[in-house]
Structures are given as C-alpha cells and as structure tokens.
Amino acid sequence: MSLLSYPERGPWGNAKWRGNCSGYIYRHLFQLLSPQRFCDPMVGSGTSVDVAREMGIEAVGLDLHSGFNVLSQPIRLHLPAHWNGQADLCFSHPPYHTMVTYSGAQWGNEAHPDDLSRCSNLDEFYEKLALALLNQRDSVKVGGIYGTLLGDLRQKGAYHALASDIQAYLPRSERRAILIKAQHNTQSGTRTYSKLRFGRIEHEYILLYERQPGQVYAVLAETVQTQQETRTRSWKAIIGAAILGLGETFTTAQAYQAVMNAAPERIQQSEHWQAKVRQTLQQLPGLTNPERGVWARAA
Numbered sequence: 687m688s689l690l691s692y693p694e695r696g697p698w699g700n701a702k703w704r705g706n707c708s709g710y711i712y713r714h715l716f717q718l719l720s721p722q723r724f725c726d727p728m729v730g731s732g733t734s735v736d737v738a739r740e741m742g743i744e745a746v747g748l749d750l751h752s753g754f755n756v757l758s759q760p761i762r763l764h765l766p767a768h769w770n771g772q773a774d775l776c777f778s779h780p781p782y783h784t785m786v787t788y789s790g791a792q793w794g795n796e797a798h799p800d801d802l803s804r805c806s807n808l809d810e811f812y813e814k815l816a817l818a819l820l821n822q823r824d825s826v827k828v829g830g831i832y833g834t835l836l837g838d839l840r841q842k843g844a845y846h847a848l849a850s851d852i853q854a855y856l857p858r859s860e861r862r863a864i865l866i867k868a869q870h871n872t873q874s875g876t877r878t879y880s881k882l883r884f885g886r887i888e889h890e891y892i893l894l895y896e897r898q899p900g901q902v903y904a905v906l907a908e909t910v911q912t913q914q915e916t917r918t919r920s921w922k923a924i925i926g927a928a929i930l931g932l933g934e935t936f937t938t939a940q941a942y943q944a945v946m947n948a949a950p951e952r953i954q955q956s957e958h959w960q961a962k963v964r965q966t967l968q969q970l971p972g973l974t975n976p977e978r979g980v981w982a983r984a985a
C-alpha cells in the first residue's frame with residue numbers, strides 16, 4: 687500500500703523530540719523491505735533504531751547531535767566493520783528546512799553551520815540534502831535501498847514542495863516508490879488555522895531509491911541530464927505561455943517582447959534566448975509560419 691496512517695507513535699524514541707516520527711512507520715518499512723542491516727544518519731531521538739533492534743535488525747544511528755556530520759563524513763566508514771561498508775537500507779528523516787530548528791535549540795548551545803535545519807535558503811537546503819542522500823546511497827550495497835521521509839512547507843503564503851523538488855537532484859532511474867504518510871500529532875496541528883486559506887499540510891512523503899551498479903559520477907551525470915531536459919522543457923512552457931496573450935497572428939518581434947515580459951530572469955541567463963524562441967516557435971504544435979517573421983495559429 688502507498689498510503690500510510692499511524693496516529694500513534696508507539697514507545698520507541700522520544701515523543702518530546704521536536705519533529706519525531708511514529709515508530710510504526712519504520713516498522714512498516716522494515717516489514718516491506720526486510721533489511722538485515724539498517725542505518726539512519728539523522729537519527730534524532732532514535733525511534734528508527736529502537737524499532738529495528740526490537741525486530742532483530744542490526745541498526746546504526748548517527749546524528750550531528752552526537753558528532754556525525756552527514757555532509758562531510760562518509761556514512762559507510764561509520765558502519766560496523768563486519769558490514770564491510772554496506773547497509774541493506776539507509777533511511778533518513780531530515781529537518782524540513784527551517785520548520786524545526788535543531789542545533790542550538792533541540793540540542794547544543796549554538797547553531798551548527800552544517801545543521802540541515804539552519805540553511806539560509808531553499809537552494810542551500812536542496813544542495814545539502816542531495817549530498818546527504820548521495821552519501822546514503824554510497825552506504826548501501828548494490829540492490830540496497832536508500833531514502834528519506836520528507837514533508838512540504840508553507841512559509842509566508844508560499845508552498846515549498848521539498849519532497850518533489852529534491853527528486854531533481856537524485857537519479858530518476860533508481861527511484862522505486864513514493865509513499866504518502868498522514869501526519870499526526872504535530873505541534874502546528876494544535877494551533878488554530880481558521881484563517882489558513884488552503885488548509886493545513888497533513889501529509890509527508892517517503893521516497894525510496896534502489897542503488898544500481900555504477901559510481902556516483904554516473905548518477906550525477908544522469909541528474910544533470912535530467913535537469914537539462916527539464917530546462918529545455920521549461921523553455922517550451924515559458925514561450926508557449928507567453929504567446930498565449932498574443933493574437934491569431936503575431937510577429938517574431940512580438941513573441942520576443944512577450945517572452946521578455948514573461949520571463950525576464952530566464953532570458954538574462956541565456957545569451958542566445960532569441961534563437962531559442964525562434965526554434966521553439968517552430969516546434970510548438972498548432973503554429974504555422976506563413977511568411978518570414980510572421981506566425982499564425984492554426985484554425
């Protein structure tokens with residue numbers, strides 16, 4: 687099943703740890719994936735490893751609060767020697783950007799610069815979380831599973847789709863499952879949200895990837911290619927949307943102007959944007975080019 691809902695958190699870990707997770711979620715994952723060796727590199731209060739050990743699974747829990755930094759230390763070097771640097775499952779539950787602050791708040795007296803809950807903007811968060819997840823990938827055997835539990839975030843009216851956006855940094859060919867988890871017992875859930883126009887976010891995502899043979903640079907090449915394809919596709923969307931406001935026939939100059947109005951930042955990033963506009967106009971369905979510099983929508 688891909689929809690998980692466990693209102694109780696169970697006796698594992700610490701219910702008072704901000705942002706802790708129900709142990710039943712881990713129990714579900716362990717039953718699904720049957721790992722013998724499990725690692726959680728952001729273990730927080732220890733919920734995941736408590737459940738694992740109770741189920742007879744060898745488990746290692748690491749966290750910045752006890753001196754392990756997933757951004758600078760290879761996880762595989764922190765596994766028991768007899769694992770030979772390979773877990774069956776490496777699953778994390780990172781901070782959801784700045785939703786809950788850990789260093790200097792939940793633990794320790796000061797902010798830690800590599801604390802994932804203290805990134806100064808979303809791009810920094812994605813870059814760092816991607817590194818953490820590739821570190822997780824590096825710690826599992828080929829055929830092993832790496833993944834994460836992540837929720838989205840609404841700040842000042844903007845909806846930050848953390849769980850969707852992070853996938854652009856990971857190898858699409860290794861993605862195996864996305865499960866939706868109902869969110870219960872959140873601190874924000876106890877506040878009144880009568881004025882919240884779109885309602886409270888009450889779900890999180892479990893992203894699961896299976897490590898395939900191949901070194902990390904092959905994975906990075908794949909993600910760069912995916913991102914380039916996405917950029918190409920987004921040009922089509924930008925240009926297609928920009929010319930919606932033009933009439934039945936329009937000139938190339940009018941199309942340039944419409945794109946300049948619609949996406950000023952994007953054209954600043956691309957020296958050859960006008961060539962891109964002309965090329966895309968040629969490719970857009972339903973457009974003809976009856977004479978040089980003139981475009982017409984098919985009736």
Ligand SMILES: C[S@@+](CC[C@H](N)C(=O)[O-])C[C@H]1O[C@@H](n2cnc3c(N)ncnc32)[C@H](O)[C@@H]1O
Binds near residue numbers: 729800801
């Ligand atoms: C959402 S909590 C995990 C909660 C856990 N699932 C539980 O039930 O208690 C996220 C954890 O990530 C840790 N963390 C943040 N940045 C980290 C880093 N760079 N390396 C390792 N752990 C980090 C925080 O200290 C925090 O304990």
